[in-house]
Amino acid sequence: MGEISEKITQKNNNSCSQFPVLTNSAEYGIVYQKDFFDKNIAINTDNYYVVHTEDFVYNPRISKQAPYGPIRVNHLKTGVMSPLYYIFKIKDDFNIGFFEFLFIGNKWHKFMYQNGDSGARSDRYAIKDKVFNKLPIYIPQKIEEQKLIFEINHKINSLLYLQHRKMELENQTSKAIYNYLFDKNKPFYFKDNKTKKVFLKELGTTYSGLSGKNKTDFGHGKAKYITYLNVNKNTIANHNLLDLIEIDKKQNEVLNGDILFTISSETPEEVGLASLWPYDDTNIYLNSFCFGFRPNSKINNLWLAYELRSLKIRKNMYKLAQGISRYNLSKKSVLNLQVDVPSDAEQNFDSKFVKLINIQTKFLSNERNELLLLKKFLLQNLFI
Structure with missing residues (x-):
């Protein structure tokens, strides 16, 4: 040096x-x-x-x-x-x-x-x-090689910046479309639309997460449970964010189509976040800081999961959180929330449209991750 x-x-x-x-x-x-x-x-x-x-x-x-x-x-x-x-x-x-x-x-x-x-x-x-x-x-002895190494890395950085901006714009557009689709005052797409207000308790029943467990029960076993972070971060649960636990027939098993809610958090903004479990696995349980909601056949489960993450529902959910240093939610208060349920045709349209948007967002995120891996590879291999 x-x-x-x-x-x-x-x-x-x-x-x-x-x-x-x-x-x-x-x-x-x-x-x-x-x-x-x-x-x-x-x-x-x-x-x-x-x-x-x-x-x-x-x-x-x-x-x-x-x-x-x-x-x-x-x-x-x-x-x-x-x-x-x-x-x-x-x-x-x-x-x-x-x-x-x-x-x-x-x-x-x-x-x-x-x-x-x-x-x-x-x-x-x-x-x-x-x-x-x-x-x-x-x-490198040749200044030309030094410049080439710089140019390669500089182009990768430029691509990452452009990808980041593209993701920002995509997220802004997605958020605007999402809020529009699930706005009760939006223009209707279908002439036969018959939107009606329904209490959540009319659409299904609830069940509790894991109970009677201590820290030695986790991390091993042939069953799995859905983590709190999985529910918190994903409108559609991530199939990979699961932890091990022993099979216990006394616990409530999560089924395909169930919607999971966070019931406790350090901030009111993270209470009552909903996540859909769309998989057919057996022996799947739910962490103790969440509860499950099993919709009946009258509703499109995917539409309901998106609806429960919409801005208007989240604003109502904040008001239900109780506590000072830690905020909690009661199942009863959640079940008494009203949801604007449109026709089956509009439920299907809205849910499919948002799902396509999310696929595009995930695609852009994967592209960015690949660029980051390429940058890491270059930094490790272009320099001795």
Whole structure:
């Protein structure tokens, strides 16, 4: 490192300087401190270092994303940064972009592990400047290869950004369509529509989740139970988010078409979230912080699951949550909720339409995950 870089030691000695204060974030890179914290944290910046565009900054603060602290390049205009950071400039003989992606990867972590120290503060990693400058870096001799490695990674990042924006727009569109389809005041699609208000208790019956269990009963056995997180996060339950438990005929078994509700949470916004179980597995139980609802044949189960996640139902569900530090819900109060039930034709139309939207959203998410895997592969294999 010491052979291809030089430490920046220029101090901001003018207290009237108009240079903005920058910070080095593991997730977002180098950003304006005011934007990151929504306010100015630094008061006196006289001894701060001046950081120019394309200077690199090592932040010794460790996190899950940066176990040895992040090293990021400054793409912003000239600013000032805390003297706690190590600031350096790569010499002109090399491609800056090559090093940007090198430090985003983890090839340099082994050296830090072997030569550094977590220090007196557990949230910072300590390594002396003269030791840091001994960090070995393998660089392609040809500048053209350095540029090519940078361009490949840069294009992957550009694709990820575009995919992220595409997902944001898709989610906004999906949310708008979803709220429109399940708005009781929407224009009707079918001439024979006969929407009517029905109490949930008229559409089915409830049952309880697991009872009489302790922590030793979980994690083994030939049966499975649906986790709280599965119900909380999914309108249609994830078949893979199941945990093991022993077969117990005294417990209520979850059947295909049942709708599951969260009954307890630390926030009222997460109480009464509904999730459909559309699978034919046997010996499936429900966690004890949820209860099940078994609809009768008069209703489209998929439509009902979407309806129960709609904005108008969620607003009514918030009001039913009781508690202070933890919020709970009674089955009776949920069963007394009224639902606007349209004709069978509209139930089928709405549920199929939303399902198609969700398939598209999942497809975009899978594309993004594949790009992330490709980026990880490149960071691990393009750098020695």
